[in-house]
Amino acid sequence: MTKRLMRGSHVLGEAAVRAGCRFYFGYPITPQNEVPEYMSARLLEVGGTFVQAESEVASINMVMGASMAGARVMTTSSSPGISLKQEGISYLAGLELPAVIANMMRGGPGLGNIAPAQGDYFQATRGGGHGDYRCIVLAPASCQELCDLTFRAFDLADKYRNPVMILGDGMMGQMMEPVEFPEPIDPASLPAKDWILTGAAGRPQRTILSLLLDPKVLEAHNYKLTRKYDAITRDEQDWETYLCDDARLVVVAFGTAARIAKGAIKRVRALGVKVGLFRPKTLWPFPYQPLGELARATRHLLAFEMNSGQMVEDVRLAVCGQGEVHFYGRPGGVIPTPDEVAHQISHYYYGAGLDQAAAVARRA
Amino acid sequence: MKKVFSKPQSLKPTVMHYCPGCGHSIIHRLVAEAIDQLGIQERTIGVPPAGCAVLAYNYFDVDMGEAPHGRALAVATGLKRVQPDKVVFTYQGDGDIAAIGTAETIHAANRGEKLTAIFVNNGTYGMTGGQMAPTTLVGMGSTTTPQGRNPDRDGTPLDLTQMLAVAKGSVFLERVAVNSPKNIKRAAAAIKKAFQVQLDGLGFALVEVLSMCPTNWKMEPVKALEWIDQTMTQVFPLGVIKDQTGYDSKGETA
Numbered sequence: 003m004t005k006r007l008m009r010g011s012h013v014l015g016e017a018a019v020r021a022g023c024r025f026y027f028g029y030p031i032t033p034q035n036e037v038p039e040y041m042s043a044r045l046l047e048v049g050g051t052f053v054q055a056e057s058e059v060a061s062i063n064m065v066m067g068a069s070m071a072g073a074r075v076m077t078t079s080s081s082p083g084i085s086l087k088q089e090g091i092s093y094l095a096g097l098e099l100p101a102v103i104a105n106m107m108r109g110g111p112g113l114g115n116i117a118p119a120q121g122d123y124f125q126a127t128r129g130g131g132h133g134d135y136r137c138i139v140l141a142p143a144s145c146q147e148l149c150d151l152t153f154r155a156f157d158l159a160d161k162y163r164n165p166v167m168i169l170g171d172g173m174m175g176q177m178m179e180p181v182e183f184p185e186p187i188d189p190a191s192l193p194a195k196d197w198i199l200t201g202a203a204g205r206p207q208r209t210i211l212s213l214l215l216d217p218k219v220l221e222a223h224n225y226k227l228t229r230k231y232d233a234i235t236r237d238e239q240d241w242e243t244y245l246c247d248d249a250r251l252v253v254v255a256f257g258t259a260a261r262i263a264k265g266a267i268k269r270v271r272a273l274g275v276k277v278g279l280f281r282p283k284t285l286w287p288f289p290y291q292p293l294g295e296l297a298r299a300t301r302h303l304l305a306f307e308m309n310s311g312q313m314v315e316d317v318r319l320a321v322c323g324q325g326e327v328h329f330y331g332r333p334g335g336v337i338p339t340p341d342e343v344a345h346q347i348s349h350y351y352y353g354a355g356l357d358q359a360a361a362v363a364r365r366a
Numbered sequence: 367m368k369k370v371f372s373k374p375q376s377l378k379p380t381v382m383h384y385c386p387g388c389g390h391s392i393i394h395r396l397v398a399e400a401i402d403q404l405g406i407q408e409r410t411i412g413v414p415p416a417g418c419a420v421l422a423y424n425y426f427d428v429d430m431g432e433a434p435h436g437r438a439l440a441v442a443t444g445l446k447r448v449q450p451d452k453v454v455f456t457y458q459g460d461g462d463i464a465a466i467g468t469a470e471t472i473h474a475a476n477r478g479e480k481l482t483a484i485f486v487n488n489g490t491y492g493m494t495g496g497q498m499a500p501t502t503l504v505g506m507g508s509t510t511t512p513q514g515r516n517p518d519r520d521g522t523p524l525d526l527t528q529m530l531a532v533a534k535g536s537v538f539l540e541r542v543a544v545n546s547p548k549n550i551k552r553a554a555a556a557i558k559k560a561f562q563v564q565l566d567g568l569g570f571a572l573v574e575v576l577s578m579c580p581t582n583w584k585m586e587p588v589k590a591l592e593w594i595d596q597t598m599t600q601v602f603p604l605g606v607i608k609d610q611t612g613y614d615s616k617g618e619t620a
Binding site for chain 2: 025027051053055056057059060061063064065066067068069070071072073075089090093097199200201202203204207208209210211212213
């Protein structure tokens with residue numbers, strides 16, 4: 003299998019098609035216009051359907067209908083557009099409909115700007131829509147991982163009948179890297195879904211609904227969803243650790259920020275700074291337990307994000323008071339350099355005296 | 367003995383929740399009769415609105431998929447694009463289709479989606495308790511126009527169906543009413559034709575049905591029937607608004 007040099011937006015589209023997605027509904031917004039552009043041409047080649055909707059609101063509702071009809075379906079957008087899709091994402095969760103939504107984040111709030119940012123962490127992981135629900139959130143940090151996690155997103159969506167969000171950013175959409183794609187999946191080979199709307203031929207009428215007027219019935223539905231979310235939390239957490247074995251300080255970062263952090267860690271490691279990286283690949287479910295164990299061993303964490311401090315709240319929940327959690331972030335679409343982050347790491351590392359032998363003793 | 371009248375097969379044997387004198391139950395029946403007559407019960411998928419007819423899935427004996435308020439035609443677009451051999455219809459009130467869902471409606475029509483929309487116009491937000499609708503008449507009282515709809519403050523009634531006529535993708539648009547046996551017969555024919563348009567793959571079809579809401583109009587049911595003839599049809603005249611089907615007058619394919 004040869005590698006192909008592609009930009010992230012095209013990787014996302016190609017991976018979706020190879021994962022069996024034949025339906026895409028979207029609306030233009032920078033910095034992810036290359037996704038609908040790619041899908042408009044690529045889906046023609048495979049007999050799929052591309053609709054440029056009149057709005058993000060319409061496109062997520064088209065996704066809803068296509069999912070009810072049993073299709074693997076995707077929509078993509080960037081921050082302000084994802085805000086508009088939140089109503090639909092709440093319905094997808096309530097109706098238990100699989101769908102893949104990619105957010106190539108840009109600076110906010112409001113119209114913000116079109117530079118890469120990570121300001122939608124709260125929205126993605128806390129549920130930007132109304133009601134008691136969870137959205138599975140995957141955070142790739144390279145084009146290859148974007149490809150792999152897109153496949154995983156469609157599988158998870160179908161497995162749990164739940165919306166899955168791929169949380170990238172404008173940088174991931176624009177950068178070009180070599181990618182090795184898995185063999186394409188024939189949509190006809192996917193397991194049949196026994197809950198979809200096909201017309202009631204030879205079976206009783208079927209309704210897909212989220213209106214449950216009796217509080218006891220809705221409570222039972224909420225508990226059913228909760229059990230599903232518990233199973234996802236138990237089985238689907240994913241993360242990467244990098245140079246953590248001897249680390250006296252662990253940087254926690256996701257996506258593009260994690261990539262920058264790796265560059266910074268390489269720089270300071272060359273100077274003898276014992277620092278590692280913990281990178282959550284699933285932002286929901288967040289890998290609280292493995293990060294907590296790491297925190298108990300190292301006692302010093304530095305959350306680094308391209309926002310003014312969002313994931314750091316999950317880091318604190320993971321650490322649960324058993325370590326020091328510091329934060330460094332750059333909001334507004336500013337892309338920090340590895341040197342800048344290396345400086346922050348060094349500043350904290352030496353400031354806390356982690357280079358002293360006593361630091362190691364404290365760990366024991 | 368020959369059976370001359372029965373419940374449509376596409377309606378479940380369920381008591382409806384609608385208020386006395388409401389037109390929804392009649393319109394449900396007409397839609398179900400059209401589905402029966404065309405023999406499409408086993409390939410029809412309905413999309414109910416948010417509004418009084420949200421519980422339509424309790425009544426129609428066909429597959430049903432619930433849409434957020436106003437988004438029925440976007441949801442229906444997704445359903446139909448995945449399963450083009452199925453018959454997909456939406457059933458929407460005036461607030462759903464002509465206020466919050468205006469964009470979805472116009473663009474579904476403009477794309478020429480092969481869908482059938484049943485648009486129930488009773489000039490009020492029934493389910494939420496009688497607030498002003500986009501179709502509320504000037505001077506008509508509502509819980510949010512206590513002194514009557516004032517054009518300076520509230521604008522004037524929106525004629526959505528006329529707006530849809532300029533969209534190239536709409537091929538059949540008709541406004542009917544269910545306030546008299548004569549009008550009900552016309553409504554039945556229009557609804558059946560709107561399904562036939564989809565079966566023939568011609569494009570977007572919509573039937574606007576003027577319907578009574580005695581509860582929120584604060585009228586006796588009989589007075590509500592008369593009010594449609596005397597007042598509502600002055601603003602929303604009955605008749606074919608657009609017909610590019612090429613069918614003859616009996617609604618059959620030419």
